[in-house]
Amino acid sequence: MTESFDPGALRQWWPKPSKPRPIVIFGAGSIVGDAHLPAYRKAGFPVAGIYDPDHAKAAALANEWEIRAFEDEAAAFLVPDAIFDLATPPAAHAAILGRLPIGAAALIQKPMGSDLDAATAILEICRTRQLKAAVNFQLRFAPMMLALKDAIAKGHLGEVVDFDAWLALATPWGFWPFLKGLPRIEIAMHSIHYLDLIRGLLGNPQGVHAKTIGHPNHDVAQTRTAAILDYGDRVRCVLSVNHDHDFGRKFQACEFRISGTSGAAYVKLGVNLDYPKGEPDELWIKPAGGSDWVAVPLEGAWFPDAFVNRMANLQRFAAGEDNELIGSVEDAWQTMALVEAAYQSSAAPATAIAPLPGQ
Structure with a gap:
């Protein structure tokens, strides 16, 4: 209820x-x-x-x-x-x-x-x-995410049926010199947070379809990822991650949209925008039976309060x-298994598109 x-x-x-x-x-x-x-x-x-x-x-x-x-x-x-x-x-x-x-x-x-x-x-x-x-x-322990999980547990969204993660930002990879030369970067070091969070909210997916790639402007192994987590025919879960949207703040984003059968939530992960200075986190909820979106007054931020x-x-x-x-x-091993499956999916050949008949 x-x-x-x-x-x-x-x-x-x-x-x-x-x-x-x-x-x-x-x-x-x-x-x-x-x-x-x-x-x-x-x-x-x-x-x-x-x-x-x-x-x-x-x-x-x-x-x-x-x-x-x-x-x-x-x-x-x-x-x-x-x-x-x-x-x-x-x-x-x-x-x-x-x-x-x-x-x-x-x-x-x-x-x-x-x-x-x-x-x-x-x-x-x-x-x-x-x-x-x-x-x-x-x-999982960020104030906004604890609040989100609590809202879901209390039935304010109904059954969660949609999870969208959208990132278009400029990440300063040079802050972490130990990453240089590593074969696995974006999913293993960054989007792993989102995969773990999703597991904490939705449980383990049945599988994953993913592609993770680098960018011609630098030598970091991967900085762009697209992934679909397979939760069957009831839940759609998609991640679109681009760490190379380096064209000014105006159209950058780092946000989740979570939709349920009777309510929804929007989360802004502020620390990733102008990292490490960051911007304030945000959590908005359109509760079941409510007429409008409500801003949740956050008492802390991912950094450092999740720690x-x-x-x-x-x-x-x-x-x-x-x-x-x-x-x-x-x-956590299960999150690592999901990461491994994402890399295996990325390395697998894509299904070829059928040629035009007669060619």
Whole structure:
């Protein structure tokens, strides 16, 4: 039964742990300074320190945030009751996880390895070492997305039958130098967030049709993707992603349109527009039985607030305060399987168009 629509009553925050554990961060890249550290400071989560093989880089970031830079990896592992936050490139995940204390709690930067084989290896490490591990698919935890899921759960859209993702923007790939030379970029490093979010809302699709390509103006492996997720004859789910729409802000977009049988939602993902400065996120809902669109007053943004909520769930699960670890490695592996299927679809030959008869 549909509840009376109150946009201010939609859930936007995850409950905080009663006794936050110290966080040990591996990696000192831009995402740590732009999102992880601002989020943890905002939430009041203690950060025990940062380790990076480039100690000078870690020390500079640690000095900026007035925290410790570990001299070596061994010192980072010795922090008692730590939550280990792996803000590292995918190729580095397995080695670090394999040295974490048995039973430790860990947050793994997406993707969960460079491909499905690597994700499977990571899954086995986490199982063997009994790690309470989740992958940092934090878009599920953005205030706008928590509110969207709550609105769907309360029946304000009816049955969701349509999901459109449309991106036409200019992404500064140079911010992430470790991407240079990697064979998989757009789906594996960016649209993976959207695929994971869609799985969280609609469940696993039956399959995927996809094509992902680069652009003649640069050497990044892929920056443009078109994909259809197959949910049978009831749900249409389409992604159109173009990171090379570099012609000024006027007609750029980063938005989702979600339609139900009796209501709809519009989401603007502001951080991707003029990244990393970004623009405000937006969530609008046309509720079942409502006469007009209603703007949901958002209390936070994808960056950094999704990182607060993501870490809160892991902290609470590690302490026994949450029964479910959202985005666990078991669940995240399924997102990686969807990514792998998308790349296989892209590599497969297209169905040829029949020639004109007589030619």
